[in-house]
Amino acid sequence: MSRGNVMVRVAGPDDLDAVLRLAGELRESTGGRAANYPRFPLQAGEPDTRDRYDSLLADPTRALVLAVDAGTDTAIGFAVFARDTASEMFGSSALSVSHLIVAAEHRRRGAGHRLVGAALAHADEIGCDQVVVGVAVSGREVHRFFARLGFAPLITRRIASVSTLRRTLGPANQVDVSGVRRLRRIQSPRPPAGISLARSLRVRRLSGRNAG
Secondary structure: HHHEEEEEEOOHHHHHHHHHHHHHHHHHHHHOOOOOOOOOOOOOOOOHHHHHHHHHHHHOOEEEEEEEOOOOOOOEEEEEEEEEEEHHHOOOEEEEEEEEEEEEEOOOOOHHHHHHHHHHHHHHOOOOOEEEEOOOOHHHHHHHHHHHOOOOOOOOOOOOOOOHHHHHOHHHOOOOOOOOOOOOOOOOOEEEEEEEEHHHHHOOOOHHOOOO
């Protein structure tokens, strides 16, 4: 497959098996979790994995896009896009890119650049000033890939299980908040990322001239 033979399209329900195959490879490369996306832990052996990814495909606030071989429509990579609402607290808007993976046998052929190009197109369409990517700490090659594209280090995210925090904090620091009203999730007034992306990338082929 040549660099010019890669296109990006929005994933649909029929792509679930291909997504799960790629997710398994992502799980191996990130030690069990997708960077910047703890809501969907990549534990491919669990019976509910299919349901979790099916829910992800149906989530109107997120969009999963596939890099595919234009000749065969074989999925060779994917990424998840969502509006990063946290960035708006600091006076800027950003598109969050997570779960980005290209199958090992298809790397260095432009698929990663196509996925980032799709993120750029979507960020432009929904009016985001920045693009933020989640990268596993151990992903040296991925860090170099994004650095070459102009991505700079921003913050370090750490993750801990509830059971770990319960143990390390101890009983004295575990607070009873049963009487506190649950905070409502802040909703962005802008169009949902998934809907806009489906419109902007529907069967859209990214030009081979922009391949890295």
